[in-house]
Amino acid sequence: IGADIQHFDEIDSTNNYAKKIANEGCAHGTVVVAEKQTTGRGRIGRQWQSDTSEGIWFSIVLRPEMKPEDLQVITLAASVAVVEAIEETLGIVCGIKWPNDIIIDGKKLGGILTELSAEPGHVNYVVVGIGINANQDLEHFDYEIRQKAISLKMCKGETVSRSNLLGSILTNFEEVYKGVLLGKNKEIIDRWTKYSVTIGKEVKIAYRNMEYIGTAQSVASDGRLIVQCKDGVTREISAGEIQVRGL
Ligand code: BTN
Known part of the structure; x- marks a missing residue:
């Protein structure tokens, strides 16, 4: 994962581009990173504000040999990779709101948008899109989301290295993804549950x-x-x- 990283200064959405190259046959593990997105997308048709290069916006193309119905754990694995990387590189412990909102102090730090192309019984590809608010100041966020959004910089009080964190997330994701392929769902869900702000609520x-x-x-x-x-x-x-x- 990450042997081929395609970097853009500006793009509509890394998920859109990742789906396009996946349809054209790109390799498993291809990563698309953008400094800015003009139409970043969130879950359930929402917008994702990513018009600034202060964030971390990227998508990973996967070609898992799995049944479509078994894919949901990949998204949980991705959120484990993100929260563990943030803890390891920055010492910040985030929470995860099911299935994949990354939360600090009840505010949204990041999210994951998983999209797939599948036929019954067969997965063509999965695109895991990850967005993390890294170095935005509060004023950067649109007025409507200002009460609900947070960045790593706001939390840490200093600018964080986006490239270090991206590298660490990709390394971690490679490890958890292997776990998914080996059927270690329970281990991944246990790690996910450690960060969960949903269980018991x-x-x-x-x-x-x-x-x-x-x-x-x-x-x-x-x-x-x-x-x-x-x-x-x-x-x-x-x-x-x-x-x-x-x-
Ligand atoms: C959510 O919480 O609703 C998911 C947000 C996912 C945002 C990321 S940023 C990189 C990738 N490209 C997109 O257009 N969306 C995802």
């Missing part, structure tokens, strides 16, 4: 136009969140939107 789940309230119990080995709902039913939630209360 009351969560609100928006699911098929319904809303359920319950307590997040744990993450199943396929990466789904197990929620004991107030209506007495235990539900296993995949990728859908959840809101974690009490942060």
